[in-house]
Amino acid sequence: MGQNQDEPTVGQLVANASRDLSTLVRSEIELAKTELKKTAAAAGIGAGLFGAAAFLALLAIILLSIAAAYGVSAIGLHPGWAFLIVAGFYLLIALVMALIGKAQLGKAKGPQRAIETSKESVEALKAIGKGD
Known part of the structure; x- marks a missing residue:
């Protein structure tokens, strides 16, 4: 069975497929790079x-704090006391937030199941290594 000169050989077909696949992969990589550049710019x-x-x-909070202190001062307190009251209010809020944060951190635990399964895996590998 002779081959027709117009038909490519298996080697030529494999070479063409390899070249086409390589071109396709390069094109996909270029497309991904272009998309990532646009995405990075938008994210920036x-x-x-x-x-x-x-x-x-932050600037608004500072200005509102000053306005609150002057508002407290308007009811008859010395401005120094008014600013101390506003600062004390912020410190009280900070203390409550810190206590809540501490409680939340106390609830946080490590990856218990992952640690257990890794210990089991190590034990199993040791048993296999000993031939058990």
């Missing part, structure tokens, strides 16, 4: 906007 802009929003919120 988003992070910058979040940072700016956080800064403005």
Whole structure:
């Protein structure tokens, strides 16, 4: 059975398939790089906007704290006492948040099941190594 000169050989078919696959993989990698560049740029802009929003919120909290202190002062207290009252209020909030955070950290435990299964795996490997 002779081959027709117009038909490619198996070796040529394999070489063509390999070349096409290589080109396809390179194209997919280039597409992924392009998409990642666009995504990274969008993420950077988003992070910058979040940072700016956080800064403005911090400024607003400071200004509102000053306004609250002057509001307390308006009811007849000396401004120094009014500012101490506002600061004390913030310290009280911070203390409550710290106590809640400490309680939450106390509830946190390590990966207990993963530790148990790894210990079991180590024991099983030791048993296999000893020939048991």
